[in-house]
Structure formats: C-alpha cells, structure tokens
Amino acid sequence: MPQTIALVDDDRNILTSVTMTLEAEGFAVRTYSDGAEALRGLTSQPVDLAVLDIKMPRMDGMELLEKLRKSSALPVIFLTSKDDEVDELMGLRMGADDYIKKPFSQRLLIERIRSILRREESRGAAAGASDQALLRGPLMMDPTRHLCTWEGKPVELTVTEFLLLKALAQRPGHVKSRDQLMDAAYGENIYVDDRTIDSHIKRLRKKFKAVVDDFNQIETLYGVGYRYKES
Numbered sequence: 001m002p003q004t005i006a007l008v009d010d011d012r013n014i015l016t017s018v019t020m021t022l023e024a025e026g027f028a029v030r031t032y033s034d035g036a037e038a039l040r041g042l043t044s045q046p047v048d049l050a051v052l053d054i055k056m057p058r059m060d061g062m063e064l065l066e067k068l069r070k071s072s073a074l075p076v077i078f079l080t081s082k083d084d085e086v087d088e089l090m091g092l093r094m095g096a097d098d099y100i101k102k103p104f105s106q107r108l109l110i111e112r113i114r115s116i117l118r119r120e121e122s123r124g125a126a127a128g129a130s131d132q133a134l135l136r137g138p139l140m141m142d143p144t145r146h147l148c149t150w151e152g153k154p155v156e157l158t159v160t161e162f163l164l165l166k167a168l169a170q171r172p173g174h175v176k177s178r179d180q181l182m183d184a185a186y187g188e189n190i191y192v193d194d195r196t197i198d199s200h201i202k203r204l205r206k207k208f209k210a211v212v213d214d215f216n217q218i219e220t221l222y223g224v225g226y227r228y229k230e231s
Contacts, residue, residue, distance in 0.1 A: 003117055004028040008038040008064065009053040009079065018051075021106045027113075035059030039067055042074070048120070049075045049113060052096075069095045073146060073159050075116045079104065095158040095203065098186070098196070115186055120159065136169050136228070139217070153211045160185045161204050164197070168218060168228040177225040201226060 005027050009015055015031045022029045030047060032038035036059040042050065050068075052061040065076055078099040098112055134141040138151040146162060148155045157165065167184035168176055176184075178197045185200070201218060208215040217229045 002026055002028045003049070004030060004047040005113065006030045006032065006038065006042060006047040006050040008032045008035065008050060008056070008061070010034055010056045011053070014053075014079075018106060018109065021110065022113075025110055035061060035064035039064055042068065042072075046072070046074065049077070049116060051077045051079060051109070051113070053079045055081065065096060069156075069158070073157070073162075075120060075159055077109070077112055077116070095161070097158065097160045119163070119186065134166060134169060136172060138212075139169060141166055141169065150208060150211050150215070155207050155211055157204070157207065160200055161207070164200055165204055165218075165228075168226060172228045173230040175221055175225050175227045181226065 005022055007015055007018055007022075007029060008031075010033050012033070015033070019029045019031055030041060030045070032041055034056050035052075038050075038052075039059065052064060054061040056064075061078060065078075068074055068076070076096045076098075078096045080099050080101055097116055100109055100112060134143075140149045140152075141147070141162070143162075143166070146157075146159070148157050148162060148165070163185045164181055167181060181197050185197075201220075205215065205218055208217070219227050219229055221227065
C-alpha cells in the first residue's frame with residue numbers, strides 16, 4: 001500500500017502541482033482546500049503525514065494543528081509565507097515537525113516528507129525489536145505505545161518531541177549538540193535551523209511543567225547544546 005499524504009492549502013495551483021509530484025513519487029494524496037474540511041477528512045480517514053498551509057480561510061493551519069494534536073501524533077509539515085517567522089516559531093511550539101517557506105522547491109518538500117516517514121518507520125521497527133521502556137526516575141518512555149509519563153501522569157508528545165527527549169534521556173549528564181539532536185529527530189540527511197530544535201525543547205519543557213511546576217531536567221548549555229540532568 002502506498003503511503004498517504006494530505007495536502008491542505010487554499011491555493012489550487014499548489015494542490016494540483018504538488019499532488020502530481022507526489023503521485024509521480026509513488027504516494028497516494030488527499031487534498032483539502034481549507035482547515036475545516038481537512039479536520040473532518042483527517043479525523044475520519046487518517047493519513048501518514050500532512051502538509052498544512054498556515055494561512056487559510058475558515059480554519060487556518062495553526063487551529064487545525066491544535067485540534068489534530070488533541071488526538072493524534074500525525075507528522076505535520078507547515079508551509080509558511082516568506083516573511084512569517086512568528087508563524088514558523090508558533091507552529092513548531094504547537095507541535096509541527098517541520099516547516100518550509102513559500103515559494104518552495106518541490107524536491108525539497110519530497111526530501112523532507114521522505115525523511116520524516118523514514119523516521120516513523122525506523123521508530124516503529126525499533127519499537128518492535130525491543131519492548132523495553134526507558135526509565136529515568138519519574139520519567140517513563142514506552143516507544144511501543146508512544147507513551148510518555150512523569151510520576152505516572154501522561155505527557156502528550158509529538159513524534160519529534162518524543163525522539164528528542166529519548167535522545168537526551170538515554171544518556172543523562174551527556175551533552176547533545178543541536179546537530180546531534182537534529183540527527184536524532186530528523187535523520188542525518190536533513191538540515192533544519194537551530195531555532196527549530198530550540199522551539200521543540202521549549203515546548204517539551206512547557207508540557208512537562210504543565211504536569212509538574214518545578215520540572216528542570218532538560219538543561220541548556222549555551223553555545224553547546226542540551227543535556228538531561230543526572231539524578
């Protein structure tokens with residue numbers, strides 16, 4: 001079965017051209033011209049990955065992502081306008097996996113899609129090979145169920161957030177550079193901006209602080225990277 005990509009954009013030209021490119025690469029494609037329509041479709045018929053435009057009528061990409069994240073860890077790539085840095089950062093903080101600026105190279109989009117899907121496949125294979133959960137004091141991470149808890153309380157993480165936290169928590173006290181965290185979350189052949197990793201880390205901290213106010217396990221070493229605090 002081909003992997004299925006959802007395209008959500010109010011620009012018909014983008015929907016048509018990107019659909020043709022994706023189908024030529026062997027993907028199945030579902031298209032939606034606004035967020036409200038996409039929410040109904042993605043809820044009833046899940047896909048493997050969604051590419052969302054941020055600015056759309058009726059329901060924009062931000063609101064759509066917020067609603068999807070209530071029940072799904074679906075990988076999401078945002079399409080953003082050239083100068084919308086605020087939208088990019090907000091999207092990452094809300095749980096998007098990646099973003100690409102318009103106008104964009106369709107080849108770049110294909111590479112980002114394939115990288116995230118490969119990551120999903122390898123994560124599933126690793127989970128299938130070993131059902132051992134990662135335990136670090138009050139932290140528990142179970143890759144087989146994509147489950148993370150702190151003191152027994154669930155912490156809802158996106159796939160990217162889960163992989164970043166796992167990379168840090170596997171070796172407490174050891175510093176991970178942003179490049180190493182990029183590789184852990186996106187794969188070695190994809191480059192993302194440093195602030196992408198920073199935004200994901202900020203969102204990770206925020207999610208844990210919603211469970212426990214004094215969460216401070218993820219430490220920043222300015223100019224170096226991040227580490228998970230030793231117990």
